[in-house]
Amino acid sequence: MRKLLFLLLFISIIFISCSTQPKQEPYEYFSSSNENFTEIIVEGKGITLEEAESNARVQALQNIVGMKVFNQTIVRNFKLVDKTILSKTYGFIKGSEILQKNISDGIYTVKVKYEVSKNLGDEDFFYILQQMKKPKIGVKIKNFSHYKDLNRISENSIESELSKLGFNLFDSTRIKEISNNLQLANEGLDILITGQISAEYSGSYYGLETARSKIILKAYWTSTGKLIASISDESGGSDVTKLTAVKTSVKKASEIAGEKLAKKILKTWMDYLANGLPIEIVVLDITNKEYETITNKIKTLFKLYSYNYSNGKAIFEIESNIFADEIYNLYFKDYKLITQNITYLVIK
Structure with a gap:
């Protein structure tokens, strides 16, 4: 009896191991219905069917960037440095369905429907932004206040906001040395942000010194001088000394305006990449x-x-x-x- 049971167990193991297992795509990681997904239909192209599908997946993932920054799917066809983005962010695609595929003149084209997670983590979001090919940006702010060095505080704050969206920054000292925008373009600067910062003391409040700052920013293509975007904002600040209160207000105003302008530039850039x-x-x-x-x-x-x-x-x-x-x-x-x-x- 024991021999018979052993024989039956052995046959069962062989049968199970030889059974065909369903193939699972590497990007179909999510199965929970609780995840927050959206449907995206994209078209991918490549010299092989695999490359066309890979291109489509890249575009689907890149739409997450549009959703995270602007709460809408506005772009396709980002220009990436490479496709290493896929190996890090496969898990954000729940599933896929190929709607169409064809080949013409040696180029494969596929239209694919993806279910993509909206819950892209900050680390992966920043990684995707870093992989995008983006313009190099420089910042030059004029100080319209009698307080010294406010322009540098403002420039540093704006540059910090640009860095958060993965923009490459141009050496600020070179911008101060060169007054001609076309020469800056020749040295590799794509976009110049110019602006002015003003600040004034607002008086004491409950034992703290207060101040208010206003900033106006404009972003131009250095090669053509064409305006990309502009913005203005203001903010207050408080501290135990007048000077620190002024600097705090300048930093806050610059951060707020810098974030808004950086997003405007990124949106313009994404639209360009999608449409030309x-x-x-x-x-x-x-x-x-x-x-x-x-x-x-x-x-x-x-x-x-x-x-x-x-x-x-x-x-x-x-x-x-x-x-x-x-x-x-x-x-x-x-x-x-x-x-x-x-x-x-x-x-x-």
Whole structure:
């Protein structure tokens, strides 16, 4: 009898081990109905079906950034440095359903519906932001108060808010040394935030000194001088001394305005990445015939908003789905590279 039981147990183990197990996607970690999920439909492209699906997953995850910052799904097609984002954030996708897939000219396209968690932790959120390719930003604030060094307090506070959203910061000392925005663009500064801070003492209140500060900020593309966003705010502060109260109010006002402006810049950038980047291409030392040739070339490749030619210099304002460095490497390698940053290209 014992031998028979042993034999039956042995056969059962073999049968179970040989049974086919259902394949589980690595990103289908969540199964709890208590999680807060949203449905997202995205389109992914790639030279293989796997790459197209991976591209779609990246876009689905990136929509979480839009939800976390702006409480809405507003973007697709972020430009990431790489896809390492997937290995860290697979768990935020509950499930997926491929709605369409096809191949044309060697490119696979898939349309996928995902259930994505809205509960993205701060650590993973910051990680995603860091992976995004973003413009380099500098800050320059003028002090409109008789209290010294308030501009530096303001600049530090604004830079801190920009860093929280993963923006790369430009050396503030170089900004003070260079007054020409185009030269700053040539050195790699994409966006310049300028502004003014003012502060005044408000009197004593229950044994504490009080102060109030007002700040006005504007963000520009250094290459074109075009305004991206502007904001103003004010805040109060209190402390045991007048000077510390003033500095506290400046710090608070700058943090509030800095956070708002940083989000406005990020939203603008996300919209650009979703719908097309504004790129300026400058071509130096070309003839009228060369200008006509390059104009026709650009018209066939990009959406051309404006162009002009004068004294051997041509300026083109285009909309592009790729960055300036990619434009140069793909289409203008025959020209000498003079300057480039994320949205600005000068060739000769």
